[in-house]
Amino acid sequence: MSERPQPITTVDVALFTLCQTRLSVLLARRARDPFAGSLALPGGFVHVEEDNDAAATARRVLRDKVGLTAPYLEQLETFTGKFRDPRGWSCSIAYYAVVPEARVATVAGDVVLAPVDELPALPFDHAAIIAKGAKRLRGKSSYSSLPTYLLPETFTLNELQMVYEQVMGTALEKPTFRRKIEAQGFIAAVPGQMRTGSHRPAQLYRVVAETLREFHQAL
Amino acid sequence: MSERPQPITTVDVALFTLCQTRLSVLLARRARDPFAGSLALPGGFVHVEEDNDAAATARRVLRDKVGLTAPYLEQLETFTGKFRDPRGWSCSIAYYAVVPEARVATVAGDVVLAPVDELPALPFDHAAIIAKGAKRLRGKSSYSSLPTYLLPETFTLNELQMVYEQVMGTALEKPTFRRKIEAQGFIAAVPGQMRTGSHRPAQLYRVVAETLREFHQAL
């Protein structure tokens, strides 16, 4: 093997959730230099003994630094460059995660949820990573069941529609939305279940597809 | 900076072209161990002094090992793991390129074009990289102008349709195809130009969009 100097390799995770119906990303305060004390995406070095691959590193980072496991985790893109890190030529394998709000509420530690279109100044190219993650999430939402990962176990059709609208940033017609969701067939009514309210209760649904479902046609 | 052992970082490039109307990928014979003498995707280490980012590494690999520049080059995914490389925990930032057949014909050196669904045995996880690249190319083709990068400067509408059909693997209706392509507006007729044949000559077209055009609706 060559003795060529190697880049620094890290894994960063952009964790998305809906915080009061706004698409938000989790930021954690950095414990170490560079940029110790700043808010940034949670991340860390690969532990070559412990982690079988970079996805394992991402899961470990989420577990150790934020204390949660994400129901959806996908590699986003790898951000590289000579100047993106003051320590030298670096390579950040970025992942993005999608979790329901309730699960983030249990998180301890020095973290904040920042709306993706109202971010504070961030170190490295973390703003670009978040922008790319939000773009991927928005794009993929229009033709997949990805937004269901933002919802709890059971939900109403109106809640589902609201999540799609929030993520995609467009209003949807209720009858059209229901027709298309029904045609996809990835959710099923929880029989007899209703939710209380001061008005007519809504049928509850849950996701039946075991994995992300991609649609043939956009919503 | 921590003294933690770092992964090996390389860049691999899957270069796609149409070889006699079949979607094919370029393989080069490896000069060095591991797997010296085997056919594999062209790749190499990041040169931290020379390359500003991983895309620059990919362009340098194509230039130095295959002798061409690709009109379309995009990061595909990063393949990582403890066991994918006999040298240890490694990280391959994979790119894919799309080039017209004519440009590959000029390539010197020990390279072959292998149809993507008839690959020889390949070292590392290069078969997985190619499969992922072909999947991305096929998926993206259905809603973008990506297949035009497989064509020369000017082409007929029938050639364009054939390329879409080859890449996507489905037959398309001629009037529907022409209507949709026209609606996208990313190609324009080259005025007066025709191509010879023993029958009615066809209008020649060229791409007018400066970059990849994504469609709102699939073809």
Add this chain to the structure above:
DNA sequence: GGAATAGTGTCTCTCAGACACTATGAC
């Protein structure tokens, strides 16, 4: 009954799919 949210019926207009047609060249 009234208010508020849940859920459905239906009309229209667009457009993809399908097929048949016309156009233009070589011979």
Add this chain to the structure above:
DNA sequence: GTCATAGTGTCTGAGAGACACTATTCC
């Protein structure tokens, strides 16, 4: 004229968008 490929006109059926309607609960 024939043959072969280039390119167009048009019908139909499916479905998205739009809007209005009915349904069910609490008060």
